[in-house]
Amino acid sequence: MKPFLKIENISKKYPNSKKHALFDFDLNIFPGEIIAVVGKSGSGKSTFLRCVNGLTKTSSGNIYFKEKNTKSMSSKEYRKYRTNIGFIFQNYNLQNRISVLDNVLTGLLGQRNPLMTTFGLWSKQDKEKGKSILVEMGLGQHVNKRADQLSGGEKQRVSIARALIQNPKIILADEPVASLDPPTAKKILDDLKAKCKKRKIAVVINLHDVEMALRYSDRIVGLRNGEKVWDSPSSEATEESFKQIYQKDE
Numbered sequence: 001m002k003p004f005l006k007i008e009n010i011s012k013k014y015p016n017s018k019k020h021a022l023f024d025f026d027l028n029i030f031p032g033e034i035i036a037v038v039g040k041s042g043s044g045k046s047t048f049l050r051c052v053n054g055l056t057k058t059s060s061g062n063i064y065f066k067e068k069n070t071k072s073m074s075s076k077e078y079r080k081y082r083t084n085i086g087f088i089f090q091n092y093n094l095q096n097r098i099s100v101l102d103n104v105l106t107g108l109l110g111q112r113n114p115l116m117t118t119f120g121l122w123s124k125q126d127k128e129k130g131k132s133i134l135v136e137m138g139l140g141q142h143v144n145k146r147a148d149q150l151s152g153g154e155k156q157r158v159s160i161a162r163a164l165i166q167n168p169k170i171i172l173a174d175e176p177v178a179s180l181d182p183p184t185a186k187k188i189l190d191d192l193k194a195k196c197k198k199r200k201i202a203v204v205i206n207l208h209d210v211e212m213a214l215r216y217s218d219r220i221v222g223l224r225n226g227e228k229v230w231d232s233p234s235s236e237a238t239e240e241s242f243k244q245i246y247q248k249d250e
Helices: 045-052 075-083 100-111 114-118 124-136 152-164 182-199 210-216 239-246
Strands: 005-012 022-029 034-038 060-065 085-088 170-174 202-206 219-224 227-233
Touching: 005 045, 022 045, 022 060, 022 227, 034 045, 034 182, 034 210, 045 170, 045 202, 075 085, 075 100, 085 152, 100 124, 100 152, 124 152, 152 182, 170 182, 182 202, 182 210, 219 239, 227 239
Parallel strands: 034 202, 034 219, 085 170, 170 202
Antiparallel strands: 005 022, 005 060, 219 227
């Protein structure tokens, strides 16, 4: 099986910074697999995700989607590439003053007529799809509520629904349960894994909790000082491998 997304030696160095936030990073991502990226704060985990979805430009290296270099894509092709990527933020990134359903429908912004979506003129089909996913996420009773009326766990479920409605090839999740209590975090990750496995959506998830990373992923990738220091099936990750990832800097 070929990877549908190939990350080839990408680096990122921010202006006025002496060190690379990400250096010579490579990764092959296959359909339906769940990859947990672990490492200390500042190791480059968030920078990596932002480079993949285009929120941050790489300083060097290449990203291939279905064997096509994103750097050679036209503006239209690159926008379409980005619609294949769902993103789940730690802080939910919802619009508090609009309804739960409308927040979910914003996941379709890159795929619909901008003039129509500016005025919230979603099709009946889009609305029904949004409601169906919210029911699937256990939020059917909250469809018309404002987002700021929800709990933290409920808000993160809305974020997942917003990503799922895109029908993406991959979902990137940046510490999605860091601000949630352990029982809620477990339920969120259970749901995320189940929904994505069902749809054969690949997931790359940044986690600081090693036990959760082992429980929910097929593969562990370790980052240290912006460099990849570990990449193996989760079943092969050992205490020594995590010591290598989290060892103190000299």
